[in-house]
Amino acid sequence: MSYDKRVDGRGFDELRKMEAKVGVIPRADGSAYFSMGGTSAYAAVYGPRQTYPKFLQDPSKGVLRCHYAMMPFSGAGDRVRPGPNRRAKEISLVTTNALLPAIDLHEFPNAIVDVFISLPETDAGSRCAGICAASLALADAGIPMTELVGAVAVGRVDDKVVVDLCYDEEAYEEGEVADIPVAMLYNKGEISLLQMDGKISKDMLLEALERAKKALTFIHDVQVKALKERFKQVENIE
Numbered sequence: 001m002s003y004d005k006r007v008d009g010r011g012f013d014e015l016r017k018m019e020a021k022v023g024v025i026p027r028a029d030g031s032a033y034f035s036m037g038g039t040s041a042y043a044a045v046y047g048p049r050q051t052y053p054k055f056l057q058d059p060s061k062g063v064l065r066c067h068y069a070m071m072p073f074s075g076a077g078d079r080v081r082p083g084p085n086r087r088a089k090e091i092s093l094v095t096t097n098a099l100l101p102a103i104d105l106h107e108f109p110n111a112i113v114d115v116f117i118s119l120p121e122t123d124a125g126s127r128c129a130g131i132c133a134a135s136l137a138l139a140d141a142g143i144p145m146t147e148l149v150g151a152v153a154v155g156r157v158d159d160k161v162v163v164d165l166c167y168d169e170e171a172y173e174e175g176e177v178a179d180i181p182v183a184m185l186y187n188k189g190e191i192s193l194l195q196m197d198g199k200i201s202k203d204m205l206l207e208a209l210e211r212a213k214k215a216l217t218f219i220h221d222v223q224v225k226a227l228k229e230r231f232k233q234v235e236n237i238e
Contacts, residue, residue: 003158003175007168008037015152015164015215020132020226022140023233030141032226034133036152037166038123043133045141048111056112062105066096066115068130070122091127098131098151098183098193104144113143124167124179125153131183131193136223140230149192150219151183154208156200161207163215180205182212186220189213 006012016037025031030045051057068091095117105113115137117130128151135149154163158175170179178198184191191209200208 003160003172006157006162007172008166010164012160012162013211013214015218016166018219018222020136020222022136022226022230028137028141030137030139030143032133032136032140034129034136034223035121036125036129036132036164038121039125039129040119040121041126041129041133042118042120043130043137044116044118045113045134045137045143046116047113047141048105048108048143049114051110051112057110059109060106062108062111062113064096064100064103064105064113064115066092066099066117066134068092068095068117068119068127070119070126091130094193094195095127095131095134099134099138099149101190101192102135102145102147102149102185103138104146107144113138113141124165124170125181128152128181128183132219132223136226139227147185147187148220148223149183149185150216150223151181151193152212152215152219153179153181154212154215155180155196155198156204156208161204161211163211176200178204178208180208180212182209182216184213184216186216 019035021033024033025044028044032043048062068088115134131151153165156178157169178200180196183193
């Protein structure tokens with residue numbers, strides 16, 4: 001059976017509706033909001049600050065630490081159990097690794113930068129929305145960055161390569177599904193996150209990655225626009 005029409009009516013290359021805002025949490029050193037379809041993420045940055053416990057300190061540079069958490073009411077199904085779990089720890093780690101190539105913490109030896117990512121609403125692509133929000137929040141906090149990091153999920157639904165899968169596509173039962181989160185440093189064109197859940201051929205994977213690059217160009221524009229609006233607000237206050 002062929003997957004001729006997406007469940008939400010989008011084109012196969014079409015992203016869900018996206019929104020980005022910067023400076024949304026007053027007491028954080030930097031913060032941002034990013035939504036893609038029914039998935040939304042808030043990111044708050046605190047630091048650089050002294051690292052405790054001290055055994056975590058790095059005398060040559062600062063340490064980045066990301067904390068990913070879905071709120072108990074965020075899912076469309078059962079209530080999410082609060083507190084850390086294996087999935088949250090895994091996503092926290094891959095988020096940290098996706099962001100690290102774009103930031104420079106050598107100015108902050110023995111310090112730590114904490115990024116708290118909270119998702120009040122999820123409909124697939126939660127780690128991608130979190131990475132996009134975290135990148136914006138780090139920029140808002142003034143952390144030295146070479147560029148922004150964007151992320152999107154691409155993959156396969158039956159016989160079609162699609163961009164930005166929704167939950168119904170991830171749960172599609174009438175054919176093979178592959179979900180591939182991709183994060184990229186836009187200017188360098190370097191991939192900082194590549195994961196996959198499912199089966200996909202080599203040719204479909206290469207096609208999916210090409211579509212991811214095009215989608216990430218649009219996401220980068222959304223991020224830049226949000227930062228520019230934030231700078232305008234700051235200038236007006238001053």
